[in-house]
Amino acid sequence: MKKIILVAIILGLVSACKTNTKADNTENAKAESVESQQSGIPFLVAERYFVNNTVDDQTYTLKITNEKDFDNYFGKAPVMGQGGTPTEIDFSKQYVIAVIVPKTDNSTTITPIELSKQGENILFSYQVSKGEKQSFTIRPALAIVVNNDYTGNIEFKEQ
Numbered sequence: 001m002k003k004i005i006l007v008a009i010i011l012g013l014v015s016a017c018k019t020n021t022k023a024d025n026t027e028n029a030k031a032e033s034v035e036s037q038q039s040g041i042p043f044l045v046a047e048r049y050f051v052n053n054t055v056d057d058q059t060y061t062l063k064i065t066n067e068k069d070f071d072n073y074f075g076k077a078p079v080m081g082q083g084g085t086p087t088e089i090d091f092s093k094q095y096v097i098a099v100i101v102p103k104t105d106n107s108t109t110i111t112p113i114e115l116s117k118q119g120e121n122i123l124f125s126y127q128v129s130k131g132e133k134q135s136f137t138i139r140p141a142l143a144i145v146v147n148n149d150y151t152g153n154i155e156f157k158e159q
Helices: 002-016 021-038 066-072
Strands: 043-045 049-053 062-064 074-076 094-100 104-119 120-136 142-145 151-156
Touching: 002 062, 043 104, 049 142, 062 066, 062 151, 066 074, 094 120, 104 142
Parallel strands: 120 151
Antiparallel strands: 043 142, 049 074, 062 094, 094 142, 104 120
16 A cells, blocks of 8 residues: 555656646747737847857847857857757848847846837847846847848847
């Protein structure tokens, strides 16, 4: 009897630890498509990249049009499992708009608000949200991928 109860408890614990990554990935995909539909110009948030430690600790607002320049700022951060590969970027058809902020020990996210055409320019609005203090430092960054059909000087606006 004790063995049956022990097995039931172990099975209960194992099933409670199961994560539903498929639902999480679906929610992330929906969020990305909503972001791109809300703006005048469609874009895709580049996932699974980190800021290289050779990049000076200052704020950068960048338009990156080739892989060499992109690799100077970002490295790939793949993880195992579904959705773990970095976003593919084809620089012959796309370019990247990036915002990098200095290192911080606060939980920080950079959220794209809007990407729209303003005459000959493209306006990229984003928001930097700082959260609670952490016991480690991070280098927050946001990179979005835009089709080459939408060209112009990029104006950055932090909200």
